[in-house]
Amino acid sequence: MNLQRGFLDNRSWFLIAVLISILALVAYVVHSPIGGRDGSTAVGYGLGGVSAFLVLYLSILGIRKRRFRSSTGLRRNAVSAHVYLGLALIFTATLHTGFEFSWSMHTLGYVLLLLVIGSGIFGISMYASLPDTISRNLSEQIVEKKRFDASNLEQLETDMEDIDQRLERAMGFLPDVFRPPVQASLEKTKIGGGLFSILSGSSKRCATSKALVEVRDLIDRGHFSDEERRRLVDVNMDLARKREIAAALRRDGRYRALLQIWLWFHVPLTSALILALIAHVIVVFFYW
Amino acid sequence: MKVLLVTLRKRAGSEDVSRRETMLEGDQIRIGRGVAMEINLPDIDVDFHHASLQNLGAGLSMVAVSDSGLRVGKRSQPQVQMGGGEEVQIGRYKFRSEAGRDGADFVLIMEEAPEEAKKRRSRAGSKRRLAEVLPSRRMLGWVISLAVVGLFFAWPMSDVLTREAANDDIFVVDGMARTDVPEPTVMEIAWSSGPISESHAMIQDDCAACHLRPFEMTTNNACLACHATSTNHADIEKHPAVSLENTRCASCHKEHNGGLAPVDTASTACATCHSDIKSVSAESQLGNISGFATDHTPFKLAVIVGVDQGADGSLTPQVERVPFDPKNPPLEGSGLKFPHAKHLQEGGMKTADGQVQLQCADCHVQEPGGKLMRPIKFDRDCSGCHEMLFNAGGLERLLPHAQEDEVARIVNDHFIAAALDGTLDASVQAAPVAAAVKTKRKRRIAGQNTNRTRQSLSSDQRGQAIKAAQNFAVQQMDVIFGSRLCGTCHEVRKNKDAEGVDRWRVEPALLQRHWMPRAKFDHDPHRVMDCTNCHNAPVSKASSDVLMPGIETCQSCHQGEGELDGARSECVDCHEYHIPTRTPMSPEHAEIFEARASARQRSKPAQQ
Numbered sequence: 001m002n003l004q005r006g007f008l009d010n011r012s013w014f015l016i017a018v019l020i021s022i023l024a025l026v027a028y029v030v031h032s033p034i035g036g037r038d039g040s041t042a043v044g045y046g047l048g049g050v051s052a053f054l055v056l057y058l059s060i061l062g063i064r065k066r067r068f069r070s071s072t073g074l075r076r077n078a079v080s081a082h083v084y085l086g087l088a089l090i091f092t093a094t095l096h097t098g099f100e101f102s103w104s105m106h107t108l109g110y111v112l113l114l115l116v117i118g119s120g121i122f123g124i125s126m127y128a129s130l131p132d133t134i135s136r137n138l139s140e141q142i143v144e145k146k147r148f149d150a151s152n153l154e155q156l157e158t159d160m161e162d163i164d165q166r167l168e169r170a171m172g173f174l175p176d177v178f179r180p181p182v183q184a185s186l187e188k189t190k191i192g193g194g195l196f197s198i199l200s201g202s203s204k205r206c207a208t209s210k211a212l213v214e215v216r217d218l219i220d221r222g223h224f225s226d227e228e229r230r231r232l233v234d235v236n237m238d239l240a241r242k243r244e245i246a247a248a249l250r251r252d253g254r255y256r257a258l259l260q261i262w263l264w265f266h267v268p269l270t271s272a273l274i275l276a277l278i279a280h281v282i283v284v285f286f287y288w
Numbered sequence: 289m290k291v292l293l294v295t296l297r298k299r300a301g302s303e304d305v306s307r308r309e310t311m312l313e314g315d316q317i318r319i320g321r322g323v324a325m326e327i328n329l330p331d332i333d334v335d336f337h338h339a340s341l342q343n344l345g346a347g348l349s350m351v352a353v354s355d356s357g358l359r360v361g362k363r364s365q366p367q368v369q370m371g372g373g374e375e376v377q378i379g380r381y382k383f384r385s386e387a388g389r390d391g392a393d394f395v396l397i398m399e400e401a402p403e404e405a406k407k408r409r410s411r412a413g414s415k416r417r418l419a420e421v422l423p424s425r426r427m428l429g430w431v432i433s434l435a436v437v438g439l440f441f442a443w444p445m446s447d448v449l450t451r452e453a454a455n456d457d458i459f460v461v462d463g464m465a466r467t468d469v470p471e472p473t474v475m476e477i478a479w480s481s482g483p484i485s486e487s488h489a490m491i492q493d494d495c496a497a498c499h500l501r502p503f504e505m506t507t508n509n510a511c512l513a514c515h516a517t518s519t520n521h522a523d524i525e526k527h528p529a530v531s532l533e534n535t536r537c538a539s540c541h542k543e544h545n546g547g548l549a550p551v552d553t554a555s556t557a558c559a560t561c562h563s564d565i566k567s568v569s570a571e572s573q574l575g576n577i578s579g580f581a582t583d584h585t586p587f588k589l590a591v592i593v594g595v596d597q598g599a600d601g602s603l604t605p606q607v608e609r610v611p612f613d614p615k616n617p618p619l620e621g622s623g624l625k626f627p628h629a630k631h632l633q634e635g636g637m638k639t640a641d642g643q644v645q646l647q648c649a650d651c652h653v654q655e656p657g658g659k660l661m662r663p664i665k666f667d668r669d670c671s672g673c674h675e676m677l678f679n680a681g682g683l684e685r686l687l688p689h690a691q692e693d694e695v696a697r698i699v700n701d702h703f704i705a706a707a708l709d710g711t712l713d714a715s716v717q718a719a720p721v722a723a724a725v726k727t728k729r730k731r732r733i734a735g736q737n738t739n740r741t742r743q744s745l746s747s748d749q750r751g752q753a754i755k756a757a758q759n760f761a762v763q764q765m766d767v768i769f770g771s772r773l774c775g776t777c778h779e780v781r782k783n784k785d786a787e788g789v790d791r792w793r794v795e796p797a798l799l800q801r802h803w804m805p806r807a808k809f810d811h812d813p814h815r816v817m818d819c820t821n822c823h824n825a826p827v828s829k830a831s832s833d834v835l836m837p838g839i840e841t842c843q844s845c846h847q848g849e850g851e852l853d854g855a856r857s858e859c860v861d862c863h864e865y866h867i868p869t870r871t872p873m874s875p876e877h878a879e880i881f882e883a884r885a886s887a888r889q890r891s892k893p894a895q896q
Contacts, residue, residue, distance in 0.1 A: 192416035
């Protein structure tokens with residue numbers, strides 16, 4: 001069983017969620033009140049109550065499973081409950097609306113709920129697929145671990161620093177025509193930056209990548225001494241390697257951002273949802 | 289030339305300065321990035337061979353070799369004379385010169401600033417984690433939450449709580465909407481749990497018209513403010529079990545569900561009582577009905593079995609509600625003789641205008657704005673063909689419909705006048721009344737009555753003439769009433785009045801228009817059908833035939849409840865819950881309403 005995906009394999013929470021969904025559906029179909037099915041019938045109040053309870057319970061669970069770094073098993077159980085009950089909430093809350101939507105605070109609450117659940121589903125899908133990709137992305141780039149306890153990421157960072165130092169040293173032997181590309185690679189090779197460059201993870205405009213092209217072009221066109229040639233072979237290799245590491249680091253940033261971005265929706269919208277939910281309950285009984 | 293190079297190196301983040309002295313010798317001392325340079329500056333900003341030190345006679349000079357030049361202060365110079373205390377900057381290195389010592393011609397002091405780590409490792413400064421580029425989730429949560437609560441809850445609530453509540457004790461006597469309801473706030477509309485029905489459109493934004501007090505379910509008083517005269521469903525004196533005294537209006541009338549009106553159209557609500565009506569009211573005469581298509585009892589038609597005529601001539605039908613069995617139909621006693629078959633026969637009817645093919649709609653026209661057919665009137669619907677024309681002796685006259693005495697008087701007067709004029713014979717000859725109906729009326733041409741000869745009569749002759757005239761009149765009346773005119777369509781009888789004179793009487797006739805008084809049938813939605821789909825008139829030979837369709841005919845389209853089963857078949861599609869003839873649901877509200885309405889009526893003229 002994969003460690004990251006373990007939370008999806010919990011059978012009991014899955015069954016409880018299915019049971020809740022089926023019960024909600026049956027109650028909704030069987031009960032046919034005067035005035036049609038909506039949130040203000042007996043079943044409507046029931047579904048609303050269950051939904052509200054689930055929202056609060058899942059929020060507490062969400063806070064707790066992040067706060068207590070107890071045993072992995074317990075935490076995984078909590079995540080599992082959070083995921084499956086959250087999915088069951090789609091059924092109970094949607095049936096509570098009776099499919100009546102309008103430009104109102106009530107529908108606003110429902111929309112917030114769907115956004116929270118939707119961002120959660122996005123999170124699940126990311127957690128289910130990305131961890132493997134993340135570790136493969138970095139491990140593929142590792143040539144040699146200089147320190148046995150260094151992480152792949154730390155190793156690649158170190159590799160890149162070493163390359164930069166070698167490039168700088170090589171410039172003591174290379175004429176000034178090589179300075180612009182090498183300097184660009186040293187100073188303009190950006191990993192991350194703003195939100196969009198982090199999320200895109202694109203290496204299309206990588207300075208090292210351009211530098212490599214330029215350096216190769218200069219090598220092809222120029223005449224150099226043996227010493228310079230030896231150095232240029234190294235510079236060429238170093239730039240190529242640096243290009244690969246930078247691309248991997250950018251992908252790494254993108255994957256890690258994808259693994260987290262949903263939280264910027266899930267968490268703030270949950271707090272808005274809870275308040276909207278409280279306001280919804282007060283208002284429907286205020287104007288009963 | 290000997291130069292003592294003093295290197296002062298500052299460590300990053302420290303005030304300590306390390307110092308090293310090196311003696312350099314040569315005519316030209318090269319400065320640059322290249323490792324072969326005498327003064328090697330390992331900085332990529334420095335050119336491979338950036339500058340050279342030379343003694344040009346006037347002391348130590350620094351001469352730029354590359355295009356980059358030498359920076360002195362803010363200016364770039366190709367050559368600098370170092371003796372005058374100038375400070376030259378190349379990359380992160382600063383050079384200045386002092387007088388020579390320890391055997392050196394010159395002393396060159398080189399200050400090396402610490403490497404700018406940030407500039408070099410630019411990627412270390414770029415943000416790689418979301419937390420670095422996005423606002424904190426907690427802050428976002430606060431902002432969104434406060435916006436939601438503030439906009440949708442706090443703002444409208446503060447307005448609602450600080451304004452005056454609507455009056456619980458008001459009756460809307462006139463006009464459509466209440467005027468005492470406080471204006472709603474902008475965002476209060478967002479509290480609405482769903483669209484208001486069209487019938488309440490005029491109060492759709494007046495939350496407080498129905499929601500009188502916080503945390504209280506909408507009260508019946510709020511409904512009765514406008515609907516004070518709503519009536520009961522059943523006679524609650526006979527059937528007290530169905531009294532809705534302690535029931536909320538809103539338990540059946542659910543608002544905020546849109547639609548035309550907050551009326552539950554599902555038959556299931558009716559069926560809860562009507563599928564076993566005896567369990568609700570043991571005395572009920574009604575049959576058990578759970579749905580139109582399943583077990584609706586046969587239609588109970590209001591059949592006219594006779595017509596009473598009051599002293600003032602007003603007609604009152606004797607109506608019997610008869611369960612309608614199309615195979616064994618009841619007979620209608622309308623008092624009329626009317627064969628539909630003959631009027632609708634193929635090839636048309638012979639009329640004064642020739643052969644005319646009649647259509648149903650030639651006589652039966654839907655009431656403007658109404659649902660039923662307008663009543664059949666002789667003058668409008670029959671007289672086009674059935675002209676009541678009295679034609680005798682060159683005189684043509686339309687006889688009035690439904691005025692027997694007037695008809696008798698006109699006929700009498702005509703013959704007496706003719707007798708006195710001495711033109712009786714001619715008049716009698718010209719009086720085959722029957723012909724008037726069949727032949728086209730011809731305009732009498734003035735001055736053509738040349739056969740009329742005026743004679744003066746003695747009083748005896750006059751008496752005889754009048755008598756003769758009266759006899760003719762009696763004969764003519766028999767023709768007019770008995771066979772040719774009235775008797776064509778009506779039952780007629782001849783009685784002797786108190787003076788022993790024969791008096792013709794037409795039996796009163798009335799046609800039923802509202803066969804199913806408890807149902808609200810509308811012809812409009814049925815227009816796509818032929819009349820004969822439901823009313824089999826072309827084969828009906830007698831007016832006693834009841835041409836209403838049986839329930840099976842309706843059920844062939846209205847196949848059951850629910851929208852997927854053919855035409856709509858819910859109870860409320862034909863029946864009303866609040867039956868207008870019943871007592872008010874809330875007698876006291878109705879009483880107050882009536883009192884205020886009549887007070888308002890009385891006060892109206894005074895105001896004008």
